[in-house]
Amino acid sequence: MVCNMMIPVAAALEKHSDCYMTYDFYPKKASRQNDWSYCCAQEDEDICIIITGLIKKKMHFTLETVRFYGKIFPGILVVVSTWESEDGPELELIRREANCTVILSREPEIPGMQNINYQKKSAYMGAKKAAQMGKKYVIRTRSDTRITANGVLTMLRELTNEYSKDMPLGQKKRIVLFNTFKYCPFLESQLFYFGHVDDMISFWGVSDSIGKKNKENVNWDMARGKTYREAFEETNALNYCMIEYARSVGTIPQCDMNVWWRFLGERMICLPLGILRPLWLEYDFNREVSDLTGMYRRGLVVAAGRDNTMVDFGAWLEMRNGRYDTNTYGELVDLPMTFS
Numbered sequence: 044m045v046c047n048m049m050i051p052v053a054a055a056l057e058k059h060s061d062c063y064m065t066y067d068f069y070p071k072k073a074s075r076q077n078d079w080s081y082c083c084a085q086e087d088e089d090i091c092i093i094i095t096g097l098i099k100k101k102m103h104f105t106l107e108t109v110r111f112y113g114k115i116f117p118g119i120l121v122v123v124s125t126w127e128s129e130d131g132p133e134l135e136l137i138r139r140e141a142n143c144t145v146i147l148s149r150e151p152e153i154p155g156m157q158n159i160n161y162q163k164k165s166a167y168m169g170a171k172k173a174a175q176m177g178k179k180y181v182i183r184t185r186s187d188t189r190i191t192a193n194g195v196l197t198m199l200r201e202l203t204n205e206y207s208k209d210m211p212l213g214q215k216k217r218i219v220l221f222n223t224f225k226y227c228p229f230l231e232s233q234l235f236y237f238g239h240v241d242d243m244i245s246f247w248g249v250s251d252s253i254g255k256k257n258k259e260n261v262n263w264d265m266a267r268g269k270t271y272r273e274a275f276e277e278t279n280a281l282n283y284c285m286i287e288y289a290r291s292v293g294t295i296p297q298c299d300m301n302v303w304w305r306f307l308g309e310r311m312i313c314l315p316l317g318i319l320r321p322l323w324l325e326y327d328f329n330r331e332v333s334d335l336t337g338m339y340r341r342g343l344v345v346a347a348g349r350d351n352t353m354v355d356f357g358a359w360l361e362m363r364n365g366r367y368d369t370n371t372y373g374e375l376v377d378l379p380m381t382f383s
Contacts, residue, residue, distance in 0.1 A: 069191060069322045071102055073110035090196050091178035091240070092121045093169035095162065096186040100133045104324065106140075108189045113142040115193040120178060124169030125186070126150050146172050155252030157280035162233070167247035174240045182237040183247075190235070192320035199237045202312055206363070211309055213292035215239040218246065220307075222316040225352045226375050228275055228303035229285045229296050235319060249287035252278075271376040272298045298376050301369040308362030313354035 046068075053064040070076050092112055099105045109121050121143045125134070130147060138145050148168050151160040166183045173181045180200050184190065199219055207216040219237035224230040236243065269277075275298035278286065289296045294306050307313060354362070361367050 069189070070111075072107050073114055076111060076114050087116065087197055087200075088118045088120075089177075089179040090116075090119050090200060091173035091176070091181045092116065092119060092190075092196075093166065093173060093181050093183045094121060094123045094186050095165035095169055095183060096125065098123075098125055098129050098133055098137070099186050099324065103133070103136075104189075105186045106133065106137050108186075109137055109140045109143045111189060111191075113140065115191070116196060119196065120144065120173070120176060122146065122169045122172050122176075123186075124148065124165045124172070126165075144172065144176070151251070153251060153253060155280075156278070156283065159252045159280040159283050162280075163247050163249070163251065163284065166236075167244065170240055170243040170247060174244065178240055180238065181240050181243050182235060183243065184235055187324040188234055189322040190319045191322060192318065195319055196237075203238065206312055211293075214245075214310060215241050217310060217312045218242055219312045219314060220354075221314055221319065223307065223311070223313045223354045225354045225358065226300070226372060227271055227282075228298050228300065228376070229282045229289065229306075230275075231281065231285060232316065233281055233284075234316065234321070234323065245291065246284060246288050249284055249291060252280075252283055270379055275376075299369075300373050300376065304362045304367050304369060305365075307354065307359060308365065308367075311359075313356065313359035313362075315353060315355055 056062075056064045094105065094108065105123070109123065112119065112121050119142070121140075123134075123137055123143060123145045125145070125147060127147045127149055134145060137143055146168055148164060151164050154160055155163075169183065170181055180196075180203070182190075182196060182199065203216040203219060207214075210217060216239040220231050221235045222232040224232075236246070238246070275282065286296045289306055292310065294302070294310075296302070296306075358367075
């Protein structure tokens with residue numbers, strides 16, 4: 044019924060605009076997901092999904108996400124890493140799920156810039172728990188997100204194994220990033236990370252941010268009217284952990300395209316976020332945001348044009364193989380960031 048309603052609406056909007064309109068459907072409940080035989084089973088028992096942050100109680104989103112993962116990723120452990128203040132009836136329902144383990148932590152005394160210390164601690168504690176339970180790989184997600192692409196975790200594990208044979212010292216495997224900014228050094232979307240559990244512990248175990256909490260800050264506000272270099276030097280929640288992790292493995296982070304692209308080529312794997320087929324409840328979530336380009340988004344100032352160019356797999360391969368031209372783009376770091 045909904046599909047039949049959406050088709051004429053999309054057709055009418057296309058007729059009176061210069062855009063094609065698409066739409067998608069995501070089941071609210073795991074029970075609505077088809078009971079297909081997915082291509083991941085016991086061989087994936089070395090992978091763990093970490094869900095971090097406050098429990099999303101509306102429509103039992105986090106609970107249904109745990110159940111959903113039990114269907115499309117059978118045999119994979121889910122660790123929900125949240126706060127002591129969240130302990131209640133909803134969390135008790137999550138605890139009862141056979142594929143799930145819940146851990147509670149005390150909230151950080153210093154939130155850090157844009158609450159980055161909350162993200163760090165919940166992810167770090169989740170990765171530590173996964174290691175204690177013998178898991179080798181983890182994917183860190185947030186409680187307001189859901190991965191809906193079945194079989195994708197197996198692919199991520201195989202990618203890290205295949206492309207980690209030529210890495211420098213300091214890491215077990217490459218870390219997979221999703222929607223990494225191509226022209227903003229050490230900036231990435233910070234929604235999902237996949238990697239060896241030891242590397243994830245190191246990544247989230249970097250020193251805490253001591254910046255003051257500012258609930259009014261939107262991440263992109265840090266770049267309003269500034270150049271790339273100014274935004275980099277001030278540091279923000281989207282580049283803090285990457286900068287600190289780079290230092291920990293021997294890279295001197297600089298607002299320099301050559302340094303950034305070499306770092307990605309040597310130690311990371313870059314993929315588009317859409318490969319996870321994600322559902323993200325933030326902002327106007329019923330607009331398809333799998334690419335996070337920020338086009339046409341309501342009520343949020345975001346970067347446009349070259350600023351939001353992401354590193355896709357093809358561009359990352361060029362970085363890995365050292366075939367890239369930073370001279371052409373090096374001057375961007377001293378130009379103002381553009382906005383829609």
